[in-house]
Amino acid sequence: xxxxxxxxxxxxxxxxxxxxxxxxxxxxxxxxxxxxxxxxxxxxxxxxxxxxxxxxxxxxxxxxxxxxxxxxxxxxxxxxxxxxxxxxxxxxxxxxxxxxxxxxxxxxxxxxxxxxxxxxxxxxxxxxxxxxxxxxxxxxxxxxxxxxxxxxxxxxxxxxxxxxxxxxxxxxxxxxxxxxxxxxxxxxxxxxxxxxxxxxxxxxxxxxxxxxxxxxxxxxxxxxxxxxxxxxxxxxxxxxxxxxxxxxxxxxxxxxxxxxxxxxxxxxxxxxxxxxxxxxxxxxxxxxxxxxxx
Amino acid sequence: xxxxxxxxxxxxxxxxxxxxxxxxxxxxxxxxxxxxxxxxxxxxxxxxxxxxxxxxxxxxxxxxxxxxxxxxxxxxxxxxxxxxxxxxxxxxxxxxxxxxxxxxxxxxxxxxxxxxxxxxxxxxxxxxxxxxxxxxxxxxxxxxxxxxxxxxxxxxxxxxxxxxxxxxxxxxxxxxxxxxxxxxxxxxxxxxxxxxxxxxxxxxxxxxxxxxxxxxxxxxxxxxxxxxxxxxxxxxxxxxxxxxxxxxxxxxxxxxxxxxxxxxxxxxxxxxxxxxxxxxxxxxxxxxxxxxxxxxxxxxxxxxxxxxxxxxxxxxxxxxxxxxxxxxxxxxxxxxxxxxxxxxxxxxxxxxxxxxxxxxxxxxxxxxxxxxxxxxxxxxxxxxxxxxxxxxxxxxxxxxxxxxxxxxxxxxxxxxxxxxxxxxxxxxxxxxxxxxxxxxxxxxxxxxxxxxxxxxxxxxxxxxxxxxxxxxxxxxxxxxxxxxxxxxxxxxxxxxxxxxxxxxxxxxxxxxxxxxxxxxxxxxxxxxxxxxxxx
Numbered sequence: 001x002x003x004x005x006x007x008x009x010x011x012x013x014x015x016x017x018x019x020x021x022x023x024x025x026x027x028x029x030x031x032x033x034x035x036x037x038x039x040x041x042x043x044x045x046x047x048x049x050x051x052x053x054x055x056x057x058x059x060x061x062x063x064x065x066x067x068x069x070x071x072x073x074x075x076x077x078x079x080x081x082x083x084x085x086x087x088x089x090x091x092x093x094x095x096x097x098x099x100x101x102x103x104x105x106x107x108x109x110x111x112x113x114x115x116x117x118x119x120x121x122x123x124x125x126x127x128x129x130x131x132x133x134x135x136x137x138x139x140x141x142x143x144x145x146x147x148x149x150x151x152x153x154x155x156x157x158x159x160x161x162x163x164x165x166x167x168x169x170x171x172x173x174x175x176x177x178x179x180x181x182x183x184x185x186x187x188x189x190x191x192x193x194x195x196x197x198x199x200x201x202x203x204x205x206x207x208x209x210x211x212x213x214x215x216x217x218x219x220x221x222x223x224x225x226x227x228x229x230x231x232x233x234x235x236x237x238x239x240x241x242x243x244x245x246x247x248x249x250x251x252x253x254x255x256x257x258x259x260x261x262x263x264x265x266x267x268x269x270x271x272x273x274x275x276x277x278x279x280x281x282x283x284x285x286x287x288x289x290x291x292x293x294x
Numbered sequence: 295x296x297x298x299x300x301x302x303x304x305x306x307x308x309x310x311x312x313x314x315x316x317x318x319x320x321x322x323x324x325x326x327x328x329x330x331x332x333x334x335x336x337x338x339x340x341x342x343x344x345x346x347x348x349x350x351x352x353x354x355x356x357x358x359x360x361x362x363x364x365x366x367x368x369x370x371x372x373x374x375x376x377x378x379x380x381x382x383x384x385x386x387x388x389x390x391x392x393x394x395x396x397x398x399x400x401x402x403x404x405x406x407x408x409x410x411x412x413x414x415x416x417x418x419x420x421x422x423x424x425x426x427x428x429x430x431x432x433x434x435x436x437x438x439x440x441x442x443x444x445x446x447x448x449x450x451x452x453x454x455x456x457x458x459x460x461x462x463x464x465x466x467x468x469x470x471x472x473x474x475x476x477x478x479x480x481x482x483x484x485x486x487x488x489x490x491x492x493x494x495x496x497x498x499x500x501x502x503x504x505x506x507x508x509x510x511x512x513x514x515x516x517x518x519x520x521x522x523x524x525x526x527x528x529x530x531x532x533x534x535x536x537x538x539x540x541x542x543x544x545x546x547x548x549x550x551x552x553x554x555x556x557x558x559x560x561x562x563x564x565x566x567x568x569x570x571x572x573x574x575x576x577x578x579x580x581x582x583x584x585x586x587x588x589x590x591x592x593x594x595x596x597x598x599x600x601x602x603x604x605x606x607x608x609x610x611x612x613x614x615x616x617x618x619x620x621x622x623x624x625x626x627x628x629x630x631x632x633x634x635x636x637x638x639x640x641x642x643x644x645x646x647x648x649x650x651x652x653x654x655x656x657x658x659x660x661x662x663x664x665x666x667x668x669x670x671x672x673x674x675x676x677x678x679x680x681x682x683x684x685x686x687x688x689x690x691x692x693x694x695x696x697x698x699x700x701x702x703x704x705x706x707x708x709x710x711x712x713x714x715x716x717x718x719x720x721x722x723x724x725x726x727x728x729x730x731x732x733x734x735x736x737x738x739x740x741x742x743x744x745x746x747x748x749x750x751x752x753x754x755x756x757x758x759x760x761x762x763x764x765x766x767x768x769x770x771x772x773x774x775x776x777x778x779x780x781x782x783x784x785x786x787x788x789x790x791x792x793x794x795x796x797x798x799x800x801x802x803x804x805x806x807x808x809x810x811x812x813x814x815x816x817x818x819x820x821x822x823x824x825x826x827x828x829x
Contacts, residue, residue, distance in 0.1 A: 058688040063611060077612065078684055150706055237683045238699045249681070250552050252535065 023285050024278075031276030040271050044090030052085035056239040060084075064257040074259035076249065085241035086263050092242040094271060096157055096235075097223030103161035104222075105215050108168020109207070113199050115169065116176025127173070130166040138163040139225055146234045153242075156235040160225045164218060171214055175207040209286040216279035220272040227268055243268045328526040329807065329824055332538045332547040336498045336531035340481035343465040344416045347424035349724060349817045352462045353551070354501055354529055356818040358399075359465030361488035362390055362409070363456065364513035365726070367572070367812040369629060371456070372513035375404060375466055375487065379459075385451035385769045388459075392442040392589045396511050398468035399491040406444045410436040411469040421477065426463035429727070431455075433767070453768045454727055457629060460814055461726060465633030489522050489822040501529040509822075517809065518823045527821055542567070542802060548826065549803040549810070549819065555613045558800045567802050571616060572816030574797040575628040576725035580677070581686075581792040582734060582750035589655075589670055590717055596789040598649035599672075600639035601691045607641070608685050609795045616800065620793035623731060623785050627816060630728035630778035635793070638786045646693045655694070660799070663694035671696040672717035678708045681719070682794060711750055712741045719750045722797050726815045728778045731768045735764050735785060746781065751790035758784060 025031055043050065052070075058078040060071075067074045073082035093105040115126040133141065138160075145159035178183065180203065188198050227244030229235045238241030243264040250260030335350040343355045364374035376390040396404035413436050416426045417657025432450040439445055448455065458464065471485035484492050489512070490503040505522045512519045530547060532538045539557045542550040553561070562569035583599070590596050605619035655663035655670045663670040674697050676683040686732045687697040697718075702710070708718045723730055733739060735769040737759050739749040768774035785791055799817050803810060809823040 056688070057683070077681060078688065079611075147703070151700065151702060233680070233701050237701060238687060240679065253556065254536075256556050256560075 020285065024281055029277040029282050030281035033274040033281075036270050036274035037278065040090050040267065040274070041094060042092055043087040047084075047088040047091060051087055052082075053081035055080065055084040055088040055241045057081075064158060064253060064260070066257070067259055073263040074257065076246075076257075076260050077253065080239075082246075082263050085246060086267050089241040089243045089246060089264060090267065090271070092236060092240060093152070093223055093227055093244070093268070096153060096226045096242075097219055097271075098156050100160045100164065100222040100226060101215050101219050103157065104164035104168055104218070105211060107161065109135045109172050109204070109211060111165065111173025112169040112174075113176055113203060113207075116173035117180060117195065117199055117203060123173075127170075130169055133163075133166040134170070136163075138167075138221075139228055142225060142229060143232070143234070144271045146229060152237065153235055154242075156226050156229045160222055162223070164222065165258045167218070168211075168214060171210060171252070172207055175210050176203050179203050179206045200219065213279065213283040213286055216275065216282050220275040220279070223275070224268070224272055298503070315573065327524060327826060328528055329524045329821060329826055330528045330530060330547040331819075331821075332530050332532045332541055332550045334533055334535070334552045336533050338374070338495075338497075338501075341484040341492065341495075341501075342467070342477070342481040343463050343484070343486075344421055344423050344426045344467065345481060346463065347723070352813075353818045354492075354503070354821045355462050355465065355484070355486075356488075356813045357503055357527060358392055358484055358492050359462070359467070359488040360396075360488050360511065361461065361465050362392075362459045364515075365457075365460035365814040366513070366515045367814060367816060369457075369814065370515055371460065372462075372515050374513055375409075375511070376459075379456060381453070381456060383769075384806065385448075385453045385455075386528075387445050387447045387671055388452075389439070389445045389453050390443070392444065393511055394442045394488050397508060398471065398485050399506060400468055400471050400485045402468045402470040402485075404466065404487055405441050406438045406464055408469050409444050410438060411472070412464075412466045415467075416464075423463075426461075427464055429458050429461050430731075431458070431729070451767045451769045453774045454729055454766070457727060460817070462813065472763055485808050490527055498531060501530065503527040504527065512822065516823055522822050522827050523809075523820060529550060537808055542804070545804070548807050549801060550800060551793065551799075553800050553802050555616045555800070558616060558802050559614055561768070561802045566805055567735045568805055568807075570799075570801040570803070570810060572799040572801075572812045573618075573625055573627045574724045574799055574816045575625050576730050576797070576815065577619070577623060577721060577723040577734065578625050578793040578795065579682075579720065579722040579797050580620060580794045583790055584714070584717050584719075584750065584752055584790060585790055586714060586752040587717055588668075589672060592653050594653040594657070595670075596792075597639070598646040598653070598693065599690060599695060600789060600792050601642045601696065602646040603689045603792075603794075604641035605687060605794060608682070608689070612685060613683050613795070613798075617795050617798045620795050622782055622793055622797050623729055623735075623791050624782060625796055628728055628730075629726065630775050632779040632782040634779070635786050639792075640791075643693060650693060650695070657694050659784075661691065661694060662696045669696060670694060671698055673698045673700070673715075674718045675700050675702040675707050675710050675716050676720065677702055677704060678722070682720070686794075708746050712743050712746055712751070714741075716750075718792075720794070721748060721750065723748075724797065724815050724817050728781075730768060730784070731778075731781060732762050734791070753788065753790050758788075 025034060060081045061075040061079050063077055063079045065075045071081050073086060076082055101272055115123045141163040142159040145162055146155055149155040185202055188202055226235060230242045230244030231248040236245045246264035247261055254261050329469050333350055333353060338351050339349055340346055341354050342662060343359055361374045362376040364372045373395060376392050378391040380389045392406060398404060415421050416423050416430055417433055431452055432448045434447040434449045437445040465486060468485040472480045475483060482495060489506055489509045491506050493502040493504050494762040495501045504526050505524060507521050509521045532541055536556050538550045539553060541547045558569045561567035583596050585591055609617050609619040622632060624631050650663055655665045658664040676699050680701055683699045687699050690697045711719060721734055734748045735758060737754040740752050740754060741747045761784055765777035765781045801819055806827040807824060809825045811820045811823060813820050
């Protein structure tokens, strides 16, 4: 409790939000992460304007040609411009990752809240089920789900999201277990608040910081997992320029035209790295036990 | 037990040696005169020739078994287990005179009874034959004329039967071994008369074959008449392309199955390796267009699609000159190939556009043609060769035709095909018999829910069925060739099959290996004549 006193008393440096943002970004890792992430997102959004070629146009140049002034990242087997495909690919890879995280966050929080708040037998059995799911590596679980649902981008999002649910549910449940023993919950209950209201108005806001950190940290994971499924041929369909699909298509030519794999791979690496850098810092800043740490 | 332990030990030392110094591993492989083949699969199930339909399994089978009539890769026939054969004038029976000096690997003498047992068991539904039973066609029975003489009877004329008896699937199996081991046991430890005998099979890892020291019944076209110079064959399963190439380059294996085009080219250009390119007989790799659904129910749309694709350029672009464009339903290496198909559907974008205009498809604002508010779109669930799908898609788009490609898994593809939810699908089929045309074009082979068959164009015309029946039941080889030409012309005229490129088997081996020969059909490699020079 001394920490909160210190915040109120010792510093007069603007509003809470500005302070939060400053603390978040005045950190070399987070700054680099933010810049890289913004650049990739911006490129993806503006792809139709800045791509020098139509990303699906075959014979835009010679086949498997190396990087040049005309084709910055070279061309692939079909003579498509890899630079155009990489920036356009961000539209798929990044939005798929985000959709996945939001979906697992939503489903995971619901399940976690429900189990944590309900407790008892329901909680015990629910947790055992989550444990079983956690026992599977997430990607194996996702592949299993895709093989049931069928291939395609939407199904990949659903599959990776479902595979991520147990992690979110466990964390949210843990946070709820702590929160529900607090006095103000008892007070709310004494005042006659319904279960739904307690969960929505009191428990959920309390676990939100945890969810934000977890969601950000998981975004890199989600982007990687969706790309992995596309790499395996279960996600994006031709001619979609998704990064995982591009990596897979370039595999056979790695020795002869390494640029077909290097640039989509690099884009994937940069996005995951940037998201993780921001996520790490976010977890430090939002950690209530370390509020004064820079 | 001892032999399997020795195998493990040997494999262990070989891999250790490989880690330490590749040259040591090579020297060891040499000393024992062992030839190591890297196969591009690891899902073999049976080595029973009567059951199999898999070219991977046949790569083992071709070493272990002999056929009654032996064919080389060009279709040149030689006596095999039969020294002479004679077709009856009405093509309903075939008389074989058999060798009397042949023994199976288990010591059982080869005789008329073994032939009858093999053929009868193929048509027995309990055997579960996938390939052989179709090849035998209208088989009736085998009549034993003497200890080394049989007459095979057919229910209908079968002029192609002589060629058929050169197929791996119709290899003669040891009756005593089948009776002793049972069907499953035999599938895992096959016993034949071939130049190599089966030793062991470690699933997913390797199969070991040792040479048959008694082998003295090689076909006349073979350069070696006695036992092989190679003592042992290790058939190693390495399904990953890159790993197989690396294993070949490290000297861990001597021969690599199906290598990517660019790697094959690089290896053979290096001078240290040789490439063997075989054009497989059978159906070309091509697309069957679904005539039961729009838009391919209109022949003009089918013709337009075919004119829109520049096949020679596609093949050159994707395979760097190693694979050629295909023009007809049959590959040129198939008996009965009709070269007239080569005149059909040359690349002509203007003509494609005109055909689509005539069919009422007008160019829409987004570059895709429309008719009655519907876009010109064909759903293409693609299981094989994704790069071909991308090339077709991009070429078709240039005439306003949207090919919606979806890369699917086998199970999903089968489901879509059976429930008629597709506009096109690609097929390939290795066979030495033009009768293979029955499989994708006869109306009895239209897939239905629960019945997975291969007439994916869903053409259902008694006229076409009649042509197929007449060609497969021709009485003389000349008549057969002529009728199959008529059949191929009919298929091309209907524009239901779009031939894309030849099916090619690309094998690369170290320059130290010589004497490799493709089996008929150009998929399997025979090792009987192989030699391994010292490094």
